Amino acid sequence: MTACPMHAMAATRRWAVLAFLMTATVGAATWGATPEETIAGGARRVVKLYGAGGVRGLEAYQTGILVSPQGHIVTVLSTVLDSDGIDCVLDDGRRYPATLLGADPRRELAVLSIAGEELPFYELPPSDPPPAGEAGKPAAGVSVGTRVFALSNLFGVAVGDERVSAQHGVVAAIVPLEARRGAHEAPYRGDVYILDCTTSNPGSAGGALVDWRGRLVGMLGKELRATATGVWLNYALPIDEVARGYRNVLGAGSELSPPTPDPDGLPYDVALLGIVLVPDLLDKTPPFVESIRDGSSAARAGLRADDLLVAVNGRSVASRAAVQQALAGLADGDPVRVAVIRDGSIVECDLGPKPQAGRKP
Amino acid sequence: MTEIVRIAAWGVVWAITLLPTNDIPAAEIPPAVRAAEQARIEAIARGARAAVAIFAGEAGGGSGVLVSADGYALTNFHVVQPAGVAMKCGLSDGKLYDAVLVGLDPTGDVALVKLVGRDDFPFAELADSDLVEVGDFCFAAGNPFLLATDLRPSISAGIVSGTRRYQFPAGTILEYADCLQVDAAINPGNSGGGLFDAEGRVIGVNGRASFEKRGRVNVGVGYAISSNQLRQFLGCLKGGRLVDHATLGATVATADDGRVVVSDILESSDAYRRGLRYDDEVVALAGRPVRTVNALKNILGTLPAGWRVPLAYRRSGRRREVLVRLAGLHTSGELAKIVSGGAEAEGPEKPPGGPGDDGEGKRPGRPGDPAPHGGGKQPEVVLPPPLAGLYEPRNGFTNFHFNVVERDRVARSVAARHPFPAGDAPWVVSGRLEKGQPFRIELSDQRATIDLPTGTSSIDATGELDATPAPPGSGGLLAALVLWRRLLREGPGALGRTTYWGTVPHWDSDPHSGAPGGAGDVTAAPGTPGGARLVDVLDTAAASVEGRFLVADDGFVLGIDLWPTPDADPCEVRFSPGEGLPTAMEVRHGDEVFGRFRIERIDVEPPAASGTDPDADTPADGGTT
Numbered sequence: 001m002t003a004c005p006m007h008a009m010a011a012t013r014r015w016a017v018l019a020f021l022m023t024a025t026v027g028a029a030t031w032g033a034t035p036e037e038t039i040a041g042g043a044r045r046v047v048k049l050y051g052a053g054g055v056r057g058l059e060a061y062q063t064g065i066l067v068s069p070q071g072h073i074v075t076v077l078s079t080v081l082d083s084d085g086i087d088c089v090l091d092d093g094r095r096y097p098a099t100l101l102g103a104d105p106r107r108e109l110a111v112l113s114i115a116g117e118e119l120p121f122y123e124l125p126p127s128d129p130p131p132a133g134e135a136g137k138p139a140a141g142v143s144v145g146t147r148v149f150a151l152s153n154l155f156g157v158a159v160g161d162e163r164v165s166a167q168h169g170v171v172a173a174i175v176p177l178e179a180r181r182g183a184h185e186a187p188y189r190g191d192v193y194i195l196d197c198t199t200s201n202p203g204s205a206g207g208a209l210v211d212w213r214g215r216l217v218g219m220l221g222k223e224l225r226a227t228a229t230g231v232w233l234n235y236a237l238p239i240d241e242v243a244r245g246y247r248n249v250l251g252a253g254s255e256l257s258p259p260t261p262d263p264d265g266l267p268y269d270v271a272l273l274g275i276v277l278v279p280d281l282l283d284k285t286p287p288f289v290e291s292i293r294d295g296s297s298a299a300r301a302g303l304r305a306d307d308l309l310v311a312v313n314g315r316s317v318a319s320r321a322a323v324q325q326a327l328a329g330l331a332d333g334d335p336v337r338v339a340v341i342r343d344g345s346i347v348e349c350d351l352g353p354k355p356q357a358g359r360k361p
Numbered sequence: 362m363t364e365i366v367r368i369a370a371w372g373v374v375w376a377i378t379l380l381p382t383n384d385i386p387a388a389e390i391p392p393a394v395r396a397a398e399q400a401r402i403e404a405i406a407r408g409a410r411a412a413v414a415i416f417a418g419e420a421g422g423g424s425g426v427l428v429s430a431d432g433y434a435l436t437n438f439h440v441v442q443p444a445g446v447a448m449k450c451g452l453s454d455g456k457l458y459d460a461v462l463v464g465l466d467p468t469g470d471v472a473l474v475k476l477v478g479r480d481d482f483p484f485a486e487l488a489d490s491d492l493v494e495v496g497d498f499c500f501a502a503g504n505p506f507l508l509a510t511d512l513r514p515s516i517s518a519g520i521v522s523g524t525r526r527y528q529f530p531a532g533t534i535l536e537y538a539d540c541l542q543v544d545a546a547i548n549p550g551n552s553g554g555g556l557f558d559a560e561g562r563v564i565g566v567n568g569r570a571s572f573e574k575r576g577r578v579n580v581g582v583g584y585a586i587s588s589n590q591l592r593q594f595l596g597c598l599k600g601g602r603l604v605d606h607a608t609l610g611a612t613v614a615t616a617d618d619g620r621v622v623v624s625d626i627l628e629s630s631d632a633y634r635r636g637l638r639y640d641d642e643v644v645a646l647a648g649r650p651v652r653t654v655n656a657l658k659n660i661l662g663t664l665p666a667g668w669r670v671p672l673a674y675r676r677s678g679r680r681r682e683v684l685v686r687l688a689g690l691h692t693s694g695e696l697a698k699i700v701s702g703g704a705e706a707e708g709p710e711k712p713p714g715g716p717g718d719d720g721e722g723k724r725p726g727r728p729g730d731p732a733p734h735g736g737g738k739q740p741e742v743v744l745p746p747p748l749a750g751l752y753e754p755r756n757g758f759t760n761f762h763f764n765v766v767e768r769d770r771v772a773r774s775v776a777a778r779h780p781f782p783a784g785d786a787p788w789v790v791s792g793r794l795e796k797g798q799p800f801r802i803e804l805s806d807q808r809a810t811i812d813l814p815t816g817t818s819s820i821d822a823t824g825e826l827d828a829t830p831a832p833p834g835s836g837g838l839l840a841a842l843v844l845w846r847r848l849l850r851e852g853p854g855a856l857g858r859t860t861y862w863g864t865v866p867h868w869d870s871d872p873h874s875g876a877p878g879g880a881g882d883v884t885a886a887p888g889t890p891g892g893a894r895l896v897d898v899l900d901t902a903a904a905s906v907e908g909r910f911l912v913a914d915d916g917f918v919l920g921i922d923l924w925p926t927p928d929a930d931p932c933e934v935r936f937s938p939g940e941g942l943p944t945a946m947e948v949r950h951g952d953e954v955f956g957r958f959r960i961e962r963i964d965v966e967p968p969a970a971s972g973t974d975p976d977a978d979t980p981a982d983g984g985t986t
Contacts, residue, residue: 036494036495040494093619093652149496157523160653162525163495163523166523167520167544167581168519199581201571201581232575
């Protein structure tokens with residue numbers, strides 16, 4: 001950014017062309033011709049969510065996106081949703097209790113439902129099963145340089161009928177997510193949109209990323225640091241992935257009961273495989289197997305009570321939480337191999353493909 | 362050229378990812394795009410010229426924005442607080458100017474300073490922030506991280522992220538109500554600087570940002586005090602006052618059905634006297650709808666203490682509209698303590714409430730008053746030579762010098778507008794009431810008398826005014842007219858302790874009766890409540906009687922509010938302007954209209970007898986002019 005006149009002139013020209021492009025893009029907007037109208041239209045479909053938290057730096061609020069006329073909301077799976085009473089406040093101030101329909105742990109996406117009427121919503125793109133190797137590809141029309149608005153309940157600034165906050169930016173990169181929060185790696189490994197505006201703020205997670213034509217192109221991710229550099233990432237999950245996650249949860253929910261945790265509080269993925277681990281009593285409870293469900297893939301693979309899990313797909317797991325993390329990082333259908341210590345020696349077991357979330361083993 | 366470079370700098374940030382090449386020939390750019398680009402360059406240049414870099418020595422510094430050619434600049438209270446009375450200010454011309462503190466609004470985190478040395482300072486116009494929409498382009502011009510060592514401001518651009526935001530105060534001060542939220546980078550040092558729209562007009566003053574774990578640097582969430590709030594306080598600030606924010610005297614809560622209802626109310630509040638009661642639903646305040654508790658806080662937080670604004674409320678399905686006077690959030694002692702850093706122990710303070718107290722700091726110190734809070738112990742202020750004579754400490758004021766300046770300005774315009782001889786001859790005002798009955802009012806230096814169909818009343822006009830309201834039911838019409846005559850004849854020096862109060866909203870048509878005031882529709886000031894315009898107010902005190910004159914831009918005295926005793930409803934007199942003299946007068950007290958007077962003539966008669974002037978009009982105290 002040296003202020004050299006030569007650069008300045010070139011840049012000025014670029015700026016001018018940019019302005020022209022902006023005008024051209026906005027001309028085709030869905031709701032209107034101005035950014036103001038685009039934002040207003042988008043914000044109507046974005047909700048403020050309130051749940052658990054408020055202690056130890058964990059915020060009790062985040063953002064969600066209305067995606068069906070029946071009141072389905074997609075948002076980020078987080079501790080905010082660990083509450084019996086999730087409150088959802090619409091752009092017009094209407095307030096509803098929200099029910100957790102289910103979650104896609106790999107995409108860290110949750111689906112909520114409210115009993116509202118005449119709800120504005122974004123239609124998600126059809127999500128045919130993605131061809132092999134195509135998972136995580138960006139939605140049509142989004143590329144590096146696409147101008148976007150991020151609409152979110154950042155810092156919980158907006159309350160009641162106040163509109164969520166709007167930030168402007170561009171999609172700066174489309175790259176696979178390699179990020180962590182504290183010691184936990186993010187399970188999602190597919191492509192995300194890296195943004196040049198600060199969206200890694202409290203409450204932003206679950207917000208809408210819309211382009212200048214007012215189309216929903218992604219969902220803002222949670223506060224994560226890049227694994228390699230430790231910088232806070234401003235990123236969004238592409239809309240196609242959002243749609244897949246949504247239908248994952250819904251598809252499962254429509255065939256079976258919603259995937260609720262087991263009574264002893266076991267995480268979804270572990271339970272899906274038919275493994276019951278010892279109760280989680282310590283910060284790093286060793287992942288001893290308490291019991292194995294009959295007929296489950298774990299039973300078929302020969303896992304037994306009192307086995308100690310030490311690795312999942314080659315990744316060492318020192319605690320119950322690590323087991324869950326490792327399993328959550330796998331896509332539905334990915335092969336699952338575990339190593340256990342049994343009677344002093346290491347035994348490997350092949351559990352077959354990871355079952356789809358929501359299906360009981 | 363420097364501005365172009367600066368624009369280019371952030372143009373690159375936005376544009377570089379979009380375009381694969383630098384090599385777009387200039388000829389390919391459509392003229393409309395060039396014109397739009399040029400307009401933006403000029404807007405940013407205008408904003409940059411109005412930007413002020415404020416240096417408070419070792420205490421740090423910040424930013425400001427010039428809003429008049431004679432050097433008035435707005436900034437944050439928290440920027441000037443460590444600087445004290447005098448500071449150095451840099452402009453984009455690379456020059457350093459001396460500036461003096463003029464007025465403070467600690468609750469709203471606003472300060473007004475005046476730069477000296479020129480009468481042609483570049484400045485930016487205050488826009489109507491109610492018209493700002495989420496998504497609008499905006500930019501900040503300021504001094505982030507005190508980078509402006511060459512005094513040229515840094516520009517950061519973005520969009521308006523939210524409007525009408527509410528940011529909780531720290532204690533009772535630094536409350537950001539109805540503020541603008543932006544994603545333009547607002548960093549430490551941007552405080553006090555202007556937030557500009559696409560035309561380079563001021564839509565706000567940046568002052569706060571949400572910071573989180575990443576430390577005190579921008580995360581795309583800054584807040585600016587709206588230009589409409591600034592406009593509402595500007596008059597009070599120009600008067601050198603220590604200005605307070607308003608309270609309704611009632612608290613509200615959200616009912617189960619979502620209505621905003623009164624949950625508690627002070628019986629001493631004007632809202633109570635106007636009929637507001639527990640459980641009433643508040644529907645609108647100052648011309649804006651109230652649908653949430655936050656909305657009410659947003660509206661109240663932008664209003665100066667002492668303003669009178671329309672309030673709409675609903676009870677049993679019936680909507681009522683009244684005008685309410687708003688009391689102050691603080692006592693003048695509390696405000697003084699905040700400004701002096703809150704270090705001193707205070708004696709007992711009278712709680713705020715009632716009209717006698719609602720405009721904190723509006724009265725100059727009285728001989729019997731205790732020493733100024735903090736003022737008595739402050740070190741002697743040494744001003745640099747260019748600021749000599751521009752600072753006068755006074756209890757309840759930030760800088761009394763500027764109060765004298767404003768008071769004299771208004772006094773001159775009043776004298777020029779009202780062609781009354783200065784002699785001591787009595788005035789006889791005569792005409793007819795609404796139903797045609799005649800009235801006659803005689804005002805002399807000794808007595809004031811009114812003849813009405815219902816009888817005759819009279820008061821002693823010498824010395825301090827009688828606190829007994831006369832005629833009965835008027836709330837003190839005769840005392841008000843005595844003060845009116847003194848003001849028109851001899852100026853504010855004849856009134857006793859007279860100060861400039863600031864500006865208040867005035868409706869040319871009475872908003873609660875619809876009765877025409879006679880002046881016709883005047884263009885309302887942007888953002889003022891309910892289509893009112895802002896008019897100057899002179900505040901005067903004589904014994905227990907307190908009066909406020911409303912003065913139009915052209916010097917016409919639009920009205921008088923007179924309190925014979927504090928904590929009671931005043932007598933309200935409103936004049937309809939004519940050629941030189943008022944043509945009509947409406948008198949109200951409380952919720953009642955006392956009378957509407959059609960003025961047919963005002964005769965100035967020679968003295969009846971060899972009356973010796975009892976020298977009654979000598980100011981009791983410090984009526985310097």
